[in-house]
Amino acid sequence: xxxxxxxxxxxxxxxxxxxxxxxxxxxxxxxxxxxxxxxxxxxxxxxxxxxxxxxxxxxxxxxxxxxxxxxxxxxxxxxxxxxxxxxxxxxxxxxxxxxxxxxxxxxxxxxxxxxxxxxxxxxxxxxxxxxxxxxxxxxxxxxxxxxxxxxxxxxxxxxxxxxxxxxxxxxxxxxxxxxxxxxxxxxxxxxxxxxxxxxxxxxxxxxxxxxxxxxxxxxxxxxxxxxxxxxxxxxxxxxxxxxxxxxxxxxxxxxxxxxxxxxxxxxxxxxxxxxxxxxxxxxxxxxxxxxxxxxxxxxxxxxxxxx
Amino acid sequence: xxxxxxxxxxxxxxxxxxxxxxxxxxxxxxxxxxxxxxxxxxxxxxxxxxxxxxxxxxxxxxxxxxxxxxxxxxxxxxxxxxxxxxxxxxxxxxxxxxxxxxxxxxxxxxxxxxxxxxxxxxxxxxxxxxxxxxxxxxxxxxxxxxxxxxxxxxxxxxxxxxxxxxxxxxxxxxxxxxxxxxxxxxxxxxxxxxxxxxxxxxxxxxxxxxxxxxx
Numbered sequence: 457x458x459x460x461x462x463x464x465x466x467x468x469x470x471x472x473x474x475x476x477x478x479x480x481x482x483x484x485x486x487x488x489x490x491x492x493x494x495x496x497x498x499x500x501x502x503x504x505x506x507x508x509x510x511x512x513x514x515x516x517x518x519x520x521x522x523x524x525x526x527x528x529x530x531x532x533x534x535x536x537x538x539x540x541x542x543x544x545x546x547x548x549x550x551x552x553x554x555x556x557x558x559x560x561x562x563x564x565x566x567x568x569x570x571x572x573x574x575x576x577x578x579x580x581x582x583x584x585x586x587x588x589x590x591x592x593x594x595x596x597x598x599x600x601x602x603x604x605x606x607x608x609x610x611x612x613x614x615x616x617x618x619x620x621x622x623x624x625x626x627x628x629x630x631x632x633x634x635x636x637x638x639x640x641x642x643x644x645x646x647x648x649x650x651x652x653x654x655x656x657x658x659x660x661x662x663x664x665x666x667x668x669x670x671x672x673x674x675x676x677x678x679x680x681x682x683x684x685x686x687x688x689x690x691x692x693x694x695x696x697x698x699x700x701x702x703x704x705x706x707x708x709x710x711x712x713x714x715x716x717x718x719x720x721x722x723x724x725x726x727x728x729x730x731x732x733x734x735x736x737x738x739x740x741x742x743x744x745x746x747x748x749x750x751x752x753x754x755x756x757x758x759x760x761x762x763x
Numbered sequence: 764x765x766x767x768x769x770x771x772x773x774x775x776x777x778x779x780x781x782x783x784x785x786x787x788x789x790x791x792x793x794x795x796x797x798x799x800x801x802x803x804x805x806x807x808x809x810x811x812x813x814x815x816x817x818x819x820x821x822x823x824x825x826x827x828x829x830x831x832x833x834x835x836x837x838x839x840x841x842x843x844x845x846x847x848x849x850x851x852x853x854x855x856x857x858x859x860x861x862x863x864x865x866x867x868x869x870x871x872x873x874x875x876x877x878x879x880x881x882x883x884x885x886x887x888x889x890x891x892x893x894x895x896x897x898x899x900x901x902x903x904x905x906x907x908x909x910x911x912x913x914x915x916x917x918x919x920x921x922x923x924x925x926x927x928x929x930x931x932x933x934x935x936x937x938x939x940x941x942x943x944x945x946x947x948x949x950x951x952x953x954x955x956x957x958x959x960x961x962x963x964x965x966x967x968x969x970x971x972x973x974x975x976x977x978x
Contacts, residue, residue, distance in 0.1 A: 481917045489917060493864060532866060535891055581866030581890060586827040588868065619869070648819025655869060657822030680945070745916065 460609045465572050465638050466673060468519070469700045473734055473759050476520040476574070476704060476742025477513035478752045484509070484524075494536045496528045499548035506549075510556030516749035517756025519571050520742065521557055522614060523549035526578040530601035543605035550575055550608035574614035574640065577602055577627060584622055587656075595623055599630035606635065615641040616704075617679045617744075619655045621663045628670040640674035641667050642702055647685050652692060660689070664696035676702030679744040682721060683708075683729035690733045700739035705729070707746030721746075727754035734759065767795055768804040771836075775808025776815075778828030780835055787839035797843045801882065805836050809880050813965030826873060826964075833880035855975050857908040858900045860888035861944075862921035867914035870944060873964035874910055881968050883908075897925045898932055906938060908971055913944040922947070923955035930956075939974040943967055 468474060484495050487505050498506050510521050528546050533539055553573045561569035580598040582590035603613065613631045618624035624641055631639045643663050645652040652660050667675045675697055677689055686705035693701045708721030730741045743751050767786070774783035783805070790800045812829040815821035821829075857878055861871045868890045875887040886904050888896060897909055909929070913919040922942045929935045940957040952960035958974055961967035 481915060485917050495917065527866065532891075581868060583868055583872070586824050586831065587872065649817075650819035653819065653822065655823050657824060 460611065460637075461566070462636055462638065464566070465520075465611045468570075468572070469638075469674060469739055472739050474520065474702075474740035475518055475752065475756055475759060476702065476740060477510075477516075477518035477522055478743030478747030478749065479707070479745050480509065480522065480524055480526070482746050483512075483748060494527060494533065494538065495524055496526075496533070496545045496549065497536065497538060497541075499524055499545050499552060500541070503548065503552055506552045507556040507559070510553050511560050512749040513752055514557050514560040514571060516753035518742070518749075518752050520574050520612075520740070521553045521571060522574045522576045522616075522742075523553045523610070524576070525549035525602070526576045526616070527581075528602055529577075529580050529598040531598055532581060542601060543607075546575075546602060546605045547608045550606065550610050553610075554608070572611040573609075574612050575603075575606060575610040575637075577613060577615050577631070578617050579619065579623055579627075584620060592622070592626060596626045596630060599627045600634060603630050603634045610637060612638040612640055612673075615639065617642065617644050619644045621654060621656070621658050621666055624663075625666060625670050628667065628672060632671050638673040639671070640676070640702060641672045642676040642678040642704065643667075644680045645677050645689055646680055647689075652689050660692045661696040664693065664699075668697055668699055672699065674700045674702055674740065676704070676738075676740070678702075678704035678742075679706060682706050683726045687729045687732055687736075690736050690738050694737045701737075702740040702742070703730075703733050703738050704742045704744045705747075706744045707748075707751060723748075723751040723754040726751050727758040730755045731758040768800065768807070771800055771804025772808040772811065775805050775829050775833050775836070776811045778825065778832050780832045783832045783836040784839060787836040790840050791843050797840050801837070801840065801844075805833050806881060809833050809877060810965075813877070813968075816965060817963070823869060823873070827876070830873070830876035830880050834876065837880065837882070854884065855882070855908065855971075856884040856886065856904050856906040857910055857971065858886045858888065858897060858904065858906045859910040859912075860892035860897065861890035861912040861914070862918050862925065863891055863893050864921065865913050865915050865918035865944075866890045867912065867944070870914070870964060871910075871912040874912070874943065874961075874967045877964050877968045878910075878971060881972070883971070894921055894924050894928060898928050898934065901929070901934055901938055902932075907975060908939050908941065910941045910943070910967065910971070913942070913947060916946050919944065919946050919951070922951075922957065926956045939971075941967060941971055941974065 557568040557571045615627045683705040771786050859875050879885045911922045942957045943961045949960045959970045961970045
């Protein structure tokens with residue numbers, strides 16, 4: 457097994473201006489993922505497509521490649537009859553990301569040059585009261601099942617798109633308990649007439665301080681809002697914590713052209729907002745839904761200008 | 764009388780279950796006409812909670828409490844209501860779910876709860892619902908409304924498949940189709956042949972009522 461220097465990513469984060477990759481789901485649709493299929497199943501059945509998307513992001517300049525494992529919790533996979541494939545699909549996700557990076561950067565001590573693999577974990581889809589009936593132990597078991605299945609060497613665990621900070625803390629607890637990797641966690645905020653809140657009504661400072669107390673190494677926000685609003689949110693995030701901060705906006709709102717969902721924002725606009733986030737002291741940026749290697753490539757160029 | 768209705772509204776708005784149940788008991792005892800209590804009292808509370816949601820003053824937990832209290836009050840009042848002609852005339856059955864491949868449950872559950880609170884008979888199929896199941900449940904419950912949520916660009920095309928399948932099975936003219944979820948839009952609803960799009964849960968209830976009024 458490849459030796460992983462667990463401090464390598466944290467050291468890089470200290471230097472700032474880290475660039476994550478962009479959207480995965482929208483790229484998979486563009487490559488023919490049928491409606492209603494679990495994206496993680498392609499780790500097994502279409503590995504060449506997953507690898508190619510990762511490689512496109514590496515070529516575009518992304519330093520951190522996020523694995524195709526966002527929804528690979530035991531209960532979600534079981535819903536597709538893939539309950540026995542939790543370990544297989546999660547480990548394959550890391551292997552495909554590493555292979556894709558290696559195919560671009562070539563032989564190196566780390567196996568992946570100066571790039572990093574972030575193991576993606578999303579919400580379980582189960583809701584705590586009063587909105588749902590799930591218990592904390594139900595939800596904790598999902599995260600333990602997914603994170604505990606990981607043998608392949610990743611550089612960090614990226615818990616993303618959490619809208620209930622209580623669920624985020626359960627994911628964080630499982631990640632810290634089952635792994636010694638650095639843990640990043642990002643929360644989804646909505647913009648209301650009264651400012652930014654999670655859909656549960658938690659404020660930015662409250663979320664951030666709870667995640668910091670929970671032992672996160674990197675905190676931030678992703679999804680739901682596009683780069684203009686994310687830029688506004690970025691300064692709030694920066695004021696809320698001294699930890700490294702990650703921002704991953706969407707590519708504007710989706711529009712439908714000829715029956716196919718696509719995103720309206722231009723990569724240039726995304727890149728200029730992203731550069732402005734770095735100016736605010738945000739340590740790492742990337743893209744969420746709808747962003748493509750083209751967005752990341754423009755961001756990469758604008759960061760080089762900042763540097 | 765107005766105080767009584769205002770009290771009903773406030774109990775739902777504040778999520779005060781005990782007070783709402785006590786008031787519902789008084790409705791059953793004949794202190795207030797059941798339909799008036801629901802429409803001008805309890806439902807007004809739900810609408811007020813929806814308004815606060817839109818202003819960013821209420822969030823999901825507050826809405827969930829208000830909706831639960833409304834449901835509990837409706838349970839108490841329902842036997843009285845069933846005796847009225849109005850209830851039969853207003854019979855509205857909705858099949859609702861988040862489409863296959865999508866586990867986003869919040870928006871859908873909220874619509875489900877608010878529809879129930881507004882007197883709909885709601886068959887909530889949950890999240891990640893196979894396309895055919897919408898069809899099967901429409902048949903099983905003789906539903907006149909199908910509500911589908913999709914939060915992902917990867918799954919929104921499932922809404923289109925369900926609309927097609929309803930047509931294939933000759934059911935399309937019997938049901939109204941309402942779609943929602945972050946990536947969807949009016950334009951999307953039109954393109955896939957749905958009847959309407961709703962931008963949030965409060966809007967969904969308003970649109971659902973209009974759709975069924977028109978049918």
